[in-house]
Structures are given as structure tokens and as C-alpha cells.
Amino acid sequence: MEKVVIIGTGPAGLTAALYTARADLAPLVIEGIQPGGQLTTTTEVENYPGFEEGIDGTALVTIMRKQAERFGTRYQSGDVTGCDFSGRPNKLTLSSGEEILAETVIIATGASALYLGLESEAKLMGRGVSACATCDGAFFRDVPLAVIGGGDTAMEEALFLARLASKVTIVHRRDELRASKIMAQRAREHEKIDFVWDSGVEEVLGVDAGEVTGLKLKNLKTGEFSELAVSGMFVGIGHKPNTEPFKGHIDMDERGFIVADDTKTNAVGVYAAGDVQDHVYRQAVTAAGTGCMAALEAERYLESLGQ
Numbered sequence: 290m291e292k293v294v295i296i297g298t299g300p301a302g303l304t305a306a307l308y309t310a311r312a313d314l315a316p317l318v319i320e321g322i323q324p325g326g327q328l329t330t331t332t333e334v335e336n337y338p339g340f341e342e343g344i345d346g347t348a349l350v351t352i353m354r355k356q357a358e359r360f361g362t363r364y365q366s367g368d369v370t371g372c373d374f375s376g377r378p379n380k381l382t383l384s385s386g387e388e389i390l391a392e393t394v395i396i397a398t399g400a401s402a403l404y405l406g407l408e409s410e411a412k413l414m415g416r417g418v419s420a421c422a423t424c425d426g427a428f429f430r431d432v433p434l435a436v437i438g439g440g441d442t443a444m445e446e447a448l449f450l451a452r453l454a455s456k457v458t459i460v461h462r463r464d465e466l467r468a469s470k471i472m473a474q475r476a477r478e479h480e481k482i483d484f485v486w487d488s489g490v491e492e493v494l495g496v497d498a499g500e501v502t503g504l505k506l507k508n509l510k511t512g513e514f515s516e517l518a519v520s521g522m523f524v525g526i527g528h529k530p531n532t533e534p535f536k537g538h539i540d541m542d543e544r545g546f547i548v549a550d551d552t553k554t555n556a557v558g559v560y561a562a563g564d565v566q567d568h569v570y571r572q573a574v575t576a577a578g579t580g581c582m583a584a585l586e587a588e589r590y591l592e593s594l595g596q
């Protein structure tokens with residue numbers, strides 16, 4: 290039986306591993322299909338404290354991984370497909386069929402940005418296609434950019450990017466924004482932000498050039514095509530928490546984010562950290578912070594069991 294099992298290897302999971310390892314709890318970390326999480330989809334991370342010159346996202350999680358390993362963290366590849374949190378011990382099932390029993394479980398499976406699903410979009414990922422303005426926006430100074438979506442995420446991305454870019458065009462599939470009034474108003478009033486309404490992206494242009502050069506748009510009402518010259522496309526159509534295996538076993542909100550009170554879930558001995566329980570901040574540093582909190586909560590709980 291494991292004392293601590295941590296699911297996920299982004300900053301939340303690895304910080305939880307570091308803390309529980311230093312507390313001599315020999316945590317077992319389950320590494321899923323995207324080791325390192327969303328940080329590995331970005332290039333340079335300039336806003337993680339402690340790295341004056343910035344650091345490559347993959348390099349940052351590699352350091353975190355080694356740091357946690359140094360104190361006795363164990364890693365196992367696997368895809369968690371099921372769980373039973375109805376009583377002690379907690380149970381996890383992997384796709385291989387293996388069952389893991391654990392006194393405490395820290396869920397740090399993160400969230401995945403939603404993308405449009407175009408082939409050209411996938412080919413230009415990290416080459417002008419991004420879903421994180423705070424991660425990648427600084428690489429696009431004084432150039433025109435596009436943001437896709439009409440919700441708060443899209444408005445927030447556009448407002449952030451407008452500080453850096455020469456111009457930001459928000460492309461939305463309807464003629465009405467879903468975003469909150471205040472965010473919509475800020476975007477509408479911003480001198481550097483324009484809108485293209487009722488339009489979808491047919492293709493991201495620039496595959497041959499190896500970087501985004503523009504977007505082929507389709508007006509969904511008239512069927513007309515047009516081109517928009519931009520150096521980057523930021524997709525802001527929402528995030529999906531990676532909580533599928535836990536549905537029905539733990540409290541979640543209507544969008545599938547785990548409901549956690551200072552990382553404590555409604556299941557005894559089960560904690561949630563990072564983007565899986567946070568749709569507001571979604572930063573590497575806040576994920577690491579909640580990873581630390583979850584570890585301290587797990588430690589306290591184990592102590593109460595006399596372990």
C-alpha cells in the first residue's frame with residue numbers, strides 16, 4: 290500500500306512530490322501521456338520566479354522532476370483510467386489493469402487547452418499557434434495577432450496581447466460575445482483590438498514557411514472567404530480539466546473542475562492541486578503553490594492516522 294500517490298507531472302504534481310518526499314513519505318508519481326504537462330507545450334518561461342533569464346518549459350519541469358527524485362520520489366508511467374474513493378484505502382486503476390492502493394491521492398492532472406482541431410493548426414503549434422498569451426505573448430512584440438473565441442479567456446488573451454502586439458483581431462464565430470460585460474467592454478474599447486464577427490478559421494496559413502503568416506477565414510453567414518495577415522494565432526476557446534477518470538467519484542463543478550477547499554476534495558485522503566481545480570489563475574507558479582498545499586494536507590492527514 291502506498292502512502293502518497295500523485296497523479297500528474299506538471300508543476301503541481303512535482304511540487305507535491307518534492308514536499309512529500311522530503312517528509313519521508315516516498316511518494317509514487319504516475320506519469321501520464323503528457324509528462325511535464327502544459328509547460329512542455331510552451332518554449333521560454335519568463336514568469337517563473339528564480340530564473341532571471343527565463344527558462345525553457347521542458348527544462349523547468351525536468352529540474353523539478355530531478356529535485357523531487359533526489360528525496361526519494363518514485364515515478365511510474367501509466368494512464369489512470371478509474372478510481373474508487375469510497376473508503377480506505379483509496380484505489381486507482383491504470384489502463385494496464387494494474388490497481389494501486391493508497392492512503393492519500395493527490396490529483397494534479399491539469400487541464401488541456403481546447404484547440405480548433407485543424408491540421409494546419411497542429412503543424413504550426415509553437416510556431417505562432419498558442420493557447421497561452423501569458424506564456425508566449427512576449428515573443429510577438431509589435432506584430433499583428435489573432436485571438437479566437439468570444440468568452441472571457443479570449444478577451445483576457447486579447448487584452449494581454451494588445452499590450453505587446455501592434456494589433457489584435459478577435460475572430461468569433463457569432464456576432465455576440467459570451468464574455469462577461471466588463472471584459473467584453475474592455476476589449477471593445479481597446480484601440481488596438483478589432484473584431485471579425487460570424488467567422489471561423491478554415492486554415493492557419495504559413496505551414497510551408499514554418500511559421501504563422503495569416504489565417505484563412507470563412508464568414509459563417511455569407512460563406513465568403515477572406516485572409517487575415519497575422520504572425521500568431523492564440524486560441525482562447527476554453528480549457529478542459531483532465532478529470533475524466535474521477536467523474537462520479539469526487540465533487541466537480543459543471544465544467545468538470547474538481548471542487549477543492551484548500552486542495553481538500555470531498556473524498557477522504559484525496560487532494561487536488563493545479564489547473565485541475567483552478568480555472569482562474571492557471572499559472573505554473575500557482576500550480577506549484579497548490580501542489581505544496583496538497584502535500585502538507587496529505588502529510589497532516591497521514592499523521593492523524595499515525596503514519
Ligand code: NDP
Nearest residue numbers: 405438439440441442443445462463467525526527528568
Ligand atoms: P467559454 O466557454 O466561456 O467561451 C468559449 C468561447 O469560445 C465562446 O465564445 C465559444 O463560442 C468559443 N468557441 C468554443 N468552441 C469553439 C470552436 N470550436 N471554434 C470557435 N469558437 C469556439 O470559455 P472561457 O475559457 O472563455 O471561459 C470559461 C469560464 O472561465 C467562464 O466562466 C469565464 O467567465 C471564466 N473565465 C474568467 C476569467 C476572468 O474572470 N478573468 C478569465 C477566463 C475565464 P460561442 O460563444 O459561440 O459558444
